[in-house]
Amino acid sequence: MDKNPTMTREEFLTHCGRGLLLLALGGGLGGLVARNVRASTDMVWQIDPAKCNACGKCATACVLDRSAVRAANAFNMCGYCDLCTGYFGSQPAALNEGAENQICPTGAIIRKYVEDPYFEYTIDRNKCLACGKCVKDCALYGNGSLHLQIDQGECVHCNDCSIAKVCPTGAISRVPAERPYIPRQRPEN
Numbered sequence: 001m002d003k004n005p006t007m008t009r010e011e012f013l014t015h016c017g018r019g020l021l022l023l024a025l026g027g028g029l030g031g032l033v034a035r036n037v038r039a040s041t042d043m044v045w046q047i048d049p050a051k052c053n054a055c056g057k058c059a060t061a062c063v064l065d066r067s068a069v070r071a072a073n074a075f076n077m078c079g080y081c082d083l084c085t086g087y088f089g090s091q092p093a094a095l096n097e098g099a100e101n102q103i104c105p106t107g108a109i110i111r112k113y114v115e116d117p118y119f120e121y122t123i124d125r126n127k128c129l130a131c132g133k134c135v136k137d138c139a140l141y142g143n144g145s146l147h148l149q150i151d152q153g154e155c156v157h158c159n160d161c162s163i164a165k166v167c168p169t170g171a172i173s174r175v176p177a178e179r180p181y182i183p184r185q186r187p188e189n
């Protein structure tokens with residue numbers, strides 16, 4: 001289990017509970033997962049947003065049934081666009097919150113009016129499936145502020161991250177547990 005000094009007792013027990021559940025499944029497929037979980041670490045796996053191309057493998061390659069990866073928005077890079085290409089599909093019928101206009105298959109992106117003509121976009125992490133669609137189109141047509149990251153509260157800290165093994169861009173590596181997230185930053189010109 002991580003020696004994360006910020007982890008509360010409840011979070012620690014939650015992590016322990018998850019580990020015990022995996023161990024309880026040890027006779028079946030879950031055993032493969034349980035044996036792959038680290039006993040302790042001061043390093044954790046994380047995505048470098050500058051290397052990720054939102055290929056989609058983060059949604060399917062994690063050992064967890066539901067990936068530990070989530071989308072996030074770097075507000076220092078976001079244009080707060082009315083026509084956000086990470087939010088709207090390619091030909092939206094209208095620039096509003098109708099499900100048919102959104103690119104996200106689960107409606108995980110929250111669009112909130114700020115002031116004309118600006119809107120704020122945040123991710124409902126409980127709904128995000130890490131498909132990367134919003135990330136890809138934000139990078140292609142927008143500022144690239146939407147990005148993927150491994151949620152350290154969800155990750156079970158495998159010895160070998162199964163997503164890192166298949167990541168086509170080598171975007172996933174170990175980082176110090178005290179700095180578990182790699183900020184999305186503007187590329188240098």
Ligand code: SF4
Pocket residue numbers: 070071103104105106107108109123127128129130131132133134135
């Ligand atoms: S489009 Fe995919 S990656 Fe983006 S918020 Fe929705 S589920 Fe998450």
Ligand code: SF4
Pocket residue numbers: 045061062063064067068069150154155156157158160161162163164
């Ligand atoms: S280390 Fe990688 S494969 Fe394992 S739970 Fe975390 S994100 Fe998923």
Ligand code: SF4
Pocket residue numbers: 047051052053054055056057058132148163166167168169170171172
């Ligand atoms: S597998 Fe690598 S390139 Fe693909 S979405 Fe995940 S981090 Fe990005």
